[in-house]
Amino acid sequence: MSPLSxxxxxxxxxxAFAGNSVLCRLALQDNAIxxxxxTIIRLSSxxxxxxxxxxxxxxxxxxxxxxxxxxxxxxSFLFIYAAxxxxxxxxxxxxAGALLLFVTVQLTMLLTQYLQGRRSTGLELFGLCLALGSFxxxxxxxxxxxxxxxxxxxxxxxxxxAFYTIAGKQSQQPQLDTAQNxxxxxxxxxxxxxxxxxxxxxxxxxxxxxxAISSGAITSGLGYWLWYRVLPAFSSLSAGVMQLSVPxxxxxxxxxxxxxxxxxxxxxxxxxxxxxxxxxxxSAHLASKRTH
Numbered sequence: 001m002s003p004l005s006x007x008x009x010x011x012x013x014x015x016a017f018a019g020n021s022v023l024c025r026l027a028l029q030d031n032a033i034x035x036x037x038x039t040i041i042r043l044s045s046x047x048x049x050x051x052x053x054x055x056x057x058x059x060x061x062x063x064x065x066x067x068x069x070x071x072x073x074x075x076s077f078l079f080i081y082a083a084x085x086x087x088x089x090x091x092x093x094x095x096a097g098a099l100l101l102f103v104t105v106q107l108t109m110l111l112t113q114y115l116q117g118r119r120s121t122g123l124e125l126f127g128l129c130l131a132l133g134s135f136x137x138x139x140x141x142x143x144x145x146x147x148x149x150x151x152x153x154x155x156x157x158x159x160x161x162a163f164y165t166i167a168g169k170q171s172q173q174p175q176l177d178t179a180q181n182x183x184x185x186x187x188x189x190x191x192x193x194x195x196x197x198x199x200x201x202x203x204x205x206x207x208x209x210x211x212a213i214s215s216g217a218i219t220s221g222l223g224y225w226l227w228y229r230v231l232p233a234f235s236s237l238s239a240g241v242m243q244l245s246v247p248x249x250x251x252x253x254x255x256x257x258x259x260x261x262x263x264x265x266x267x268x269x270x271x272x273x274x275x276x277x278x279x280x281x282x283s284a285h286l287a288s289k290r291t292h
Contacts, residue, residue: 001233010230014242016223018250021098023215028089033208034201035086036192041209043082043185045216050179050225063176067184074177075184077164082185082220083192084157091150098247099136100151104158105165106132109240112166116236123286124237127279131244134272138247138265165231165239174228182221234281241280244273 001009027033033041054063067075089097110128113120120128164181171177196202231239248270 001230006230006233009226010242013223013226013230014246015249016219016226017243017246020215020219020223021246021250023211023219024086024089027208027211027215028086030207031203032205033212034203035090036195036201037204038208038212038215039083039086040189040192041212042086042216042220043079043182043189045213046221046224047179047182047186047216049217049221050175050182054176054179057175063179064183067180067187071180071184072187074164074167075181076188077160077167078181078224079185079188080160081157081164084153084160088150088153088157091147092154097150097154100154101158101161102135102244102247103132104155105162105243106240108159108162109166109236112162113236118235120237121283123283124280127276127283128237128241129276130279131241131273131276134269134276135244135247137272138269162240165227165243166236168228168231169234169236169239171228171231175225178221178225178228181224238280241277245277248273 024038027038028035051064055061085101088100092100106128110120168174168177234242248266252270
């Protein structure tokens with residue numbers, strides 16, 4: 001994959017993440033759908049679109065086979081992330097949720113990389129601190145004190161997404177792996193069924209269903225497939241730091257499409273985050289040149 005193609009596909013994957021957050025917040029904050037139904041429809045529509053694409057490509061359904069333990073593990077990470085993410089955003093504000101999610105993802109991936117024996121360079125650590133610091137400065141003043149239950153759910157979502165990302169670094173067939181991950185994540189939705197009886201929260205509307213389908217089929221299914229395509233090219237630290245750009249992309253979309261005001265804090269924070277990402281990626285590039 002050429003550097004230009006890698007960069008374009010990575011950008012589209014990150015834009016899909018930003019779009020996914022926007023769709024989820026629109027659906028849940030407007031009470032257009034309950035979080036349980038949103039999660040089930042999101043995973044189901046993602047599985048459907050990816051399996052249809054795989055069937056058309058292979059002209060068979062042989063890819064639907066008995067899952068291995070490793071496949072079920074990846075599918076469980078996807079399910080835990082999707083479920084916790086939906087329920088957390090009912091209890092958290094946008095800024096507090098984003099802060100908890102992306103800092104948790106970054107710290108989990110950094111700790112995992114450390115435990116695997118790969119030490120970060122000084123330039124990487126400086127870039128990480130610059131990106132994280134800029135992110136927290138931007139989000140911090142806007143983030144109210146989070147609900148404890150919501151905070152714990154979002155931390156769980158962040159840990160699950162970090163492990164899902166780490167698993168994707170080993171992907172040799174990203175479209176097949178993503179399709180199977182979504183398909184077998186449906187094995188776990190039985191866990192959500194008792195919530196309908198316990199909380200009596202079934203709430204469906206045309207708009208909510210449409211948002212959940214869009215989130216599942218486009219920004220989740222296709223977006224996560226792209227993410228698995230590009231992940232092998234990046235270190236765990238690089239992949240984690242890049243995701244700090246997602247809230248920036250979501251906010252930029254709001255400025256473009258909703259005519260929201262561009263603040264100096266946003267400009268400075270964006271510069272810091274993007275600068276930190278550049279330093280981490282540049283350090284990884286230098287390390288790669290030295291090993292070759």
